[in-house]
Amino acid sequence: MQPVPRENMRSRPPRPPRPQRLLAGAAAAAASALLVLTGCSSATPEPGSSTPEAELDAYHRQKLDWTACRDTAKSESDKKLFADPALECARVEVPVDYDKPEGNKAQVALTRLRATGDARGSLLIDPGGPGGSGTQMVASTQPLWQSNPIAEHFDIVGFDPRGIGSSTPSLDCYTDKEYDAGEVPRYGAVYDITTADQAAELAKRCTEASGGVENLANAGSANVVQDMDVIREVLGDDKLSYLGYSYGTELGAMYATTYPDRVRAMVLDGAVSPDLTAKEFRVASFEGLQARFNDLAAFCAESTGCVLGDDPKAADERLHDIVQPVTDAPIASSSGRKVSVWDVYLGISSGLFSEKRWPVIISALTALDAGNADEILALRDLTYGRGPDGVYHTDLDTNIAVRCIDWPRRTTEEHTALARRIGEAAPMFDLDVFTGASYHNECAAWPAPPTRDEPWLTDTADVPETLVVSTTGDPATPHEGGIAMARALGGSLLTVDGKQHGAYVLGGSKCVDDIVNTYLIDLETPPENARCTL
Structure with a gap:
């Protein structure tokens, strides 16, 4: 449509009655790769209340x-x-x-x-x-x-925002080299944290690299x-x-x-x-990704020899076949960097953020099917904002640090159930490596409690x-x-x-x-x- 004529604009429209409180719970946003715990203070304090x-x-x-x-x-x-x-x-x-x-x-x-x-x-x-x-x-x-x-x-x-980018002190857990090597918590349906020791190690790393508990406790x-x-x-x-x-x-x-x-x-x-709620929003976001992957599969099927096949309804299984070798063991790119199944799915997710990138995903999956991981690695790097010099502009550290202070925490049983639910909502992610384990919440051992309630607004x-x-x-x-x-x-x-x-x-x-x-x-x-x- 064309822009609405100015004479049809309204400067102060009538408002519907406002609820004093929203009926449902809170949510949280996805990061560029859909990054994705009981609060003890109001989400939106009155000015001067603190x-x-x-x-x-x-x-x-x-x-x-x-x-x-x-x-x-x-x-x-x-x-x-x-x-x-x-x-x-x-x-x-x-x-x-x-x-x-x-x-x-x-x-x-x-x-x-x-x-x-x-x-x-x-x-x-x-x-x-x-x-x-x-x-x-x-x-x-x-x-x-x-x-x-x-x-x-x-x-x-x-x-x-505090702790992010060029702001100081920075919120940090792992180095860029560790991200390159995959020596970090990896994100599929949920993070691949499957033991209490792994959750404790994450909290310890983030506390030390971020300058202490005070910086993490005030990151929200x-x-x-x-x-x-x-x-x-x-x-x-x-x-x-x-x-x-x-x-x-x-x-x-x-x-x-x-x-x-x-x-x-x-x-x-x-x-x-x-x-x-945060959990409901997480599922809704994966449903959105799946819907766009379904669209991409239909778009791909219009071309002869589509890497995802000519039946969009079978595209999830075809994708699983393409990534199976990477699931079994990471493969090397031409630069020597190893590419894992988590990298592949982060790359796909990044590409799905804009319809204009669909041909890029198809090309990357075609190359991956032939054993070449360079293009999907480039999409993964786009997700993280990784430059050619190996510097990451966006990493999971800051996302985890903020969300561990924002979100209510889930038990192991709840977190595992969430992974299974995501696999049902987004079958493109329904791989055993993403949904088949018993998962611990990434914030389970965090050194400070959440500071937002649900609902957050x-x-x-x-x-x-x-x-x-x-x-x-x-x-x-x-x-x-x-x-x-x-x-x-x-x-x-x-x-x-x-x-x-x-x-x-x-x-x-x-x-x-x-x-x-x-x-x-x-x-x-x-x-x-x-x-x-x-």
Whole structure:
């Protein structure tokens, strides 16, 4: 469809009655590879309920030192991105523990693309995860922002949530070399942690490499939300304008319900459903992946000699046949790196995040069927953001560290049942190596308890107008979740027909971009049932 005419926009639409509490439980977002425990505090504390504003005054009065971005780049490839003189970088100091603002400090990294016109403020961006780097996203997508009218009116600011990317202290467990060698917890339906000793080893490694228990105990989303408010204040914005993708929609929704009087505009793209428990959302995400794999199999079957066969209904079994040699033993790529079945499925999952990558998956599976693992390894590396220099921009360490503080923990019996349920929901994953063991929750021995309740989004009574962008064929955060998020916040919903995770700016749709830009610039939301196509 074409963009909705401005005369049909509505500035403050009537809202439906708001529930005081959502009926179902919480959810959590997938990371770029669908990364994926009983909380003891509210998910969305009221402003000032934990730390009085006066005690944060010194943090709010910080002056940012915007400089060239040499210190933000974490790899050789990033150095080229961040060397662009249009980019500026700075760091914001926040307390590690908001209950102890005079205690240890953390640094949150920022990257800014300054507005080309008279700035109305900043647009703060989180790309998702947990584990995604906002600084890296702004640097790598800078041409897309410079050609977008939004860049005339706003400073585009990406941030690395505490412990992630270039922020310090970093959340870490394993080295990049250990990831290359597969000497880390591996992710299929759940992590391949099958003993209490393995769970204890993971907790020990993460505690030591992350600088101690305090950093892990304060890694959760509730603290990131408080960091966002410090960032808003230090940027000089009376109210926050925010864009969050995937897990970033959780942060945005939590901020909006924690600080409703400090929200100017809130765009949530690829929204996580607030109506599902973490376990339910995990299953729904795998159902989304399976649906996209079914679509890919049908697409492949249109070509003679499709590696998945000419019957899409038999594609799951055909895939199992293709990966069987890798299941038996990892195979070497041309670079000498070993490729495991976990690597193969991470590569497939990454490719399913966008319909445009389907031919790449088919090509990679065709090569793998012939014994060549190079192409599927390249897709796996894309999942992790691994550069040619071996540096990982996204790894499971940060995702685990955040989720172990966000999510309620499952018993071994519950976690094992979840693996079996995922195998039923997504038969492409129904391999014994993924679903056949007795699994321990990765957070079972974590040194600090969770800090979020289920549901994670509760009191939404006074949230200003928000805009949820939801794609009908999203393989990671299903469209039903976007509908639920818009309903919970009493905001507007833009439905996007397509098969991709993330639509605004990333989807190449003028219809989507125009509607979102109109909201961000003029605070005018689309009419009910607004729809675009990728």
